[in-house]
Amino acid sequence: IPKKKTWYDPTAPHYMFQDDPYLTPRTSAEFKLYSLSQESGRMAANHIVNKNPKFFQKDFAEPHIPCLMPETMELCIEEVSEAALLERIMLRKVKAAVDMYDQLLQAGTTVSPDASNDLLDLICLYGDRDPVQDDKPEAEDVVGYYLCGLYLENNNAERIFNLLPERDTRAYSALIRGMVKYGAHVKAFNTYTDMLNNRLTADVHTFNALISAAPEVRERYTEKWDLIVDLLNQMNEQKVKPNLLTFNALLKALRRCGSLARAQSLHTLSEMKAMGIAPSLASFDHVLGIFYKAASPSQGQTDILQEVMTEVAGRTFVAQDPDDVNFFSSAMRICLDTKDIEAAYKVHDLLRVGENWRMLGDSFQQSIYYGRMFNLLCMMEHIDVVLKWYKELIPSLYYPNPQGMRDLLQALDTDNRLDMIPQIWKDIRRMGHDNKSDLVDELLSLMARDKHSPEIQESFAVCALDVKSLYEQGQGARMALEWTATAMTNITSVLLAAQKKQQAWDMLKLFKTKNRVPSEELMEEFLASIKSSNDPQHAMELVQISASFCLPSTPKLAERVLQAFELSEEQKYDYCLGLLELGTTDVNSTPSEGSHPLHLLRPLTP
Template identity: 80%
Template sequence: MAAHGKHVGHYIHQNSRIILCNFEQFLVRRNFGWSAAVCQQNAPAPREAAEAIVVPKKKTWSKEAVLQALAATVNRDSTAAHYMFQDDPYLTPRTSAEFKLYSLSQESGRLAAKHIVNTNPKFFQKDFAEPHIPCLMPETMEPRIEDVSEAALLERIMLRKVKAAVDMYDQLLQAGTTVSTDATNDLLDLICLYGDHDPLQDDKPEVEDVDKGRRRKGRPQRAIDLVKIVWRENNNAERIFNLLPERDTRAYSALIRGMVKYGAHVKAFNTYTDMLNNRLTADVHIFNALISAATEVREKYNEKWDLIVELLKQMNEQKVKPNLLTFNAVLKALRRCGSLARAQSLHTLSEMKALGITPSLASFHHVLGIFYKTVSSLQGQTDILQEVLTEVAGRSFVPQDPDDVYFFSTAMRICLETKDLESAYRVHNLLNVGENWRLLGDSFQQSIYYGRFFNLLCMMEHIDVVLKWYNELIPSLFYPNPQGMKDLLQALDTDNRLDMIPQIWKDIRRMGHDNKSDLVEELLSLMARDRHSPEVQESFAACALDVRSLYKQGQVAKVALEWTTASMTNITTILLAAQKTKQAWDMLNIFKTKNRVPSEELIDEFLVRIKDGQQAVELVQISASFCLPSTPNLAQRVLQEFELSEEQRNIVSELEVATHDNE
């Protein structure tokens, strides 16, 4: 019995080891991070070997691992609104204008709430969140240290109070207090970062612009305002830098980068020369800034490139290892170096790979910008694009350079201009790898990218594929502009699917493009051009009447549409084709009201549809009132084809004679 129990125990022990190994192999196949060596380590050993079970080290998961795993099990709902609007479905935008208004309003509300919380932190001390969420707690926005000390200086630097920090630094010097080198360098970093101006706080509006002498209340600072900041002569950064008893590389780095950022390029190079004269070695940030400024201090293309090469040689001499931003600065500068840029850009990419530096999306963005700079350079030049897409295929990227967000829109622009649909699909597939979609940029960049992609689809794809993408992208990812809707109408025309125009018209109205006269007239002309089945003509007529309701006799309440001869003619033709004679007759009255002359073809079309003699007489009268040359022939046809009373015949005959005399 004991022997039997020992045998059963050994059997369970051996099988448990096999089950453990199989489970570990399953984890390996599921990419849970355990290597095959672990399974081999735990494989069943001979009976004479030690039978101790080795427990593998546990896997450390990130806090978002469960959420990421759950998110990977579902796809995006193309019929749902953008995730940023899920909190309030009632206000979900339907047009691009509403999207912009909602987005700005939402961001404005966040900033307003943040301003109230940070301005009155004493009212928001209770923390009900579990676990504690520090980012939701009030921030310290005002200095708390009042005495003159280095701690007060560091506090103002941390709060990004440029003027207050400079004032505290001056007070410390006047009091005879020595400020540490690190604190002084921190102050220099702050001043050079913001150009010797106080930055606009994220939660505060800009109240007044003293430089322009006018008030601007409640308006956030724009990027154009930042561009206007220039490097002033002998500003606080230069003054504090000159007061330093010993100037190290970090101080020079802050000053040079600030000069480059705010346009003092020549002065930056002079400061760099002064640093070399003081027997100091530059850091990689100095070289990156100088490389980006090289194209501003030289005029000729070869001189610009020679200066960049000289800076790279100095990096090598000073044993400064370049980083990704160094090579991206070189590639960006090459975009302004003319014809020599192509060969040198490929050489730069080779140097990056030789040093083990993986190019980012910004690197490839600059390369594409070099090879596809003009429209003429796009013709027959898709090899570089193909090589770039092969290089980045299947890779997931993370933000490493501010210019990373321009790669997808640039690549799609090239695909559109070269009409390369296959490459466009490759670009879009790359966008869907991992979290590459985060590198698409803000809503403006996203609209550019998807607009170009949809435009190319409308030109090159079959209409069924176009409509599939139309339902996939719109409006969950972007709102097409009027040109995008015109492209869709042209795609419907190319594949003879004009029967879908009434449905597209509903989307045009929903997106707020029904006030674009060129788009509306394009739609009307497509419906009026050919004849279709009675069902399609009926839907066209309903659509035309809906369009007519927008005009309001030329005075429109909500949309800016005005009658044109083409729009009136097309609507009338559509109504006549659908046997809507009464509504078409109303359109003739609009012709008279607007002093517009209908075409002779339209009058002939009316005559074919009319079955009443009185209306035929009125048609001749209308034709005569417009002095149409075809009025005599029209009168003769009416006299021959309609049963008229004596009075009606006299009227038509008089009109025929009168028009003959006028001729």
Template identity: 70%
Template structure:
């Protein structure tokens, strides 16, 4: 199996230090970031100070694990120094040295200049972020690069390109790809026109970039598709053979071409196969996206997904396109059979590597587990629950809510106390919605005495999260719903003394938020008191009901008078406040002051 044999074991990335194995999603994220930060810090010192790491004790010797020098070794102004800066990805230093070479009258070869253009257009005229630098959001980085290239007319790439005494297709290719990458679409097409005017032939990379930019050059869907077809026709005329990325660019652009995308996307896949080009996972993901957007939710998507899975069944893929890792996020329909087939495909060969980083893995398993909870019997859900958690997936609070709903659907609420232990271990015991939903399920209907007793123990454990020491801050704040549900659960288990303690302390402190409509709760309370024939508690309950101005108070008084033998002191102390109550018996929450 492609996942661990022991589902309770930690992921393989945590095997080096079992003591620090995470137990919650927060710990998982902290551990993963700390581990990666440690690697980056070690690599920084090894690469920055290689002279301190000259001795190699490793057996066998592994060259790729040896330190790489990132320090500049050539100080002179020469083409060799420029090549060194390009190889070390020192963008600004390479541009400065190139300018110095031109000022000195030194001619730089075409190949080196093209490599410099490649470097500049790849990183947007900025030095790449080093691994030891703070993480910067991808959106912010791309925005900086787009603004730089779109609004600086004479950026380094265009300036160097204009100074080149001779240019070839590689030169134009670097500039076009850079312009498309950072949003200068019109400039990219103008540069392509300039290439044709200079009687040069574009390479496949230029066409791939222009095809991906085509939807941004036209407003109407049919005009966008016509532009794509025109580019493909020009490829054929210039005898440029398309590759897999070419067709993927067409399919990705089709997603922005409206209704005509459905028929055309299938033709594109057919053309790929006719040319002997095997589609990648990204190709199929684009097709699924086209059909999912164009079709209604109940038609089209499931059928095309089935056809795709039939074709991919039993195949192992490797990364060929940056969008390959999006394929396994196609679990948007409610077809459990298809979900199982996608999950089985994930286990074929090395396909699991295309699932992406830990964040993407969490999204995938979250969707898969959500489908299981909605569509499968609870026994199947629990089987997968034991296999996935925590070895492969740390569920969030929504995932645990899905599990509670599955327990409710198949009438297995008796398992809630066991799930509560997992909720606490996963660190979700501070999620108000999750805790209150669990309490609501346990309080909704009476169970067998054994189950009811386990519910009561669970409710007392939940209560400890609300009520802590004087200096300790409670994890949760009392609400009318949680207070009433815990009381109902304890009453059903005949833990009356505990309930009285809760009401005498917490309920009175939170009288403003008490739900005045919980009349049935008061009746249950009185019934529990009747079992022990405690007239004093009955009188105390009457006082509590009257203090909240509950409409059921007169009924409670009548029932207490009929079912309990009251002393004169209890009669005088217990009913003296009723006649002077300011509430008229309304159960409206606005009457509870």
């Protein structure tokens, strides 16, 4: 009896969808919709509970867990007091807190420095407006009193800052970080200069903000770096110890300092180790961004990636920087661009260590990561390995987009495994990509290109007829595909190869209905199929159809029919009249040698 059994089905949907199998998503769009709907419902329930706590007073939980009880969202203190101000700050009521602060000053009440700094922190974080609710898009939250990098002088942050009787380091730090957050970079450095003139020292958070803003206030690469060095020297003079975010801000700023960033980034990593600060994934992501962008085509662009992967191999990481979630997708992008499959496996092995998978980011970033990995696998690995990963990743971790399915089809073509196309087509339909004309054309062209065994051709024909049914659904259907001559030709070729002559003949007639012109190669395939069954009637009809489309190869096709089939005098007569009615030629003209077969029928012409 095994000591451990792994109950994991790679073909199963994500665990978050298993409570409702009926709504299990099939495509990346449905995955996003389901995820957002589930999270939105959770936030809506939380919002209702916190908005109406009086309806949820009974506590059935044992033991009592305060953090799981509804939060108090309504204001309880109405009188003008510092306690009311602190309550509004705690509930993140920015406008209400500013109004209460102004009322306190108008009443002659002195506000404590801590309460004033708390208010300033709140305003500099959210701007002159209340933060959006959890169930609204986060993008609305960044609209503050700085707009498009322009600092508005009449904002509450600076007004309250100027009203403070004593401006300490905390007040300056809050204002500077707020300016950097909302794009007033030059104003932030001016405020920092004013802070130094008042003989105050900045804290580490202020320096972190200024370092990240340094590339915005200088033009040349050397000037950007000189400003960063000056800030680092001031940190040393003020005895401010840098932290992880300081070095990450430095590395991120170096990404905008051109070629000189390569040597300085390695020096920065060495300095981090000397100070006992372990780099986070964001640190390595910035280093990769610096080296990959600056490396010339003649240099090994993945050398630094190999060194980074050696450094982080087997380690478990936790989130310490908002940019940590960018590492895995960026590393996989480098692997894809340089076609380094070994490095890609190392990146994915690191993802599997401990709970590093949590550092992959949201569902969108996860889709980017696995999409790049799958694209690389399709290009570099044998088809058996690709199919193994295909079964492991899809659909539990990744919903391929149309480009991902095209990559898979090309991998099947490279390793001569086109027999799996009908199975892949079922997955394409299940994932909702069967309305992508480019993908459908790619699939049809692969099936029609070569001849295979009767069993494979039969499966191709079934697949082609299924594709044909999608085209026949019309514009009113959910998946409307527009008939093209290429698609019609490929479907017809597949049906001919599978000896589906009647269905192929129906497709040929469909060309006329849809105002599409068949190719001359397709007419040759039809003639070969008709010759194998020795059907002269269909052969003559084929020539008439070719003539109706005014194909240049019609005369040669007509001659081949006369030579390949034994026609009676009556059949030849009807054949000639049919061509004349279509206006193929003038039988009274003198044809050149081999230019037209109808001179063979001249004795029969009335």
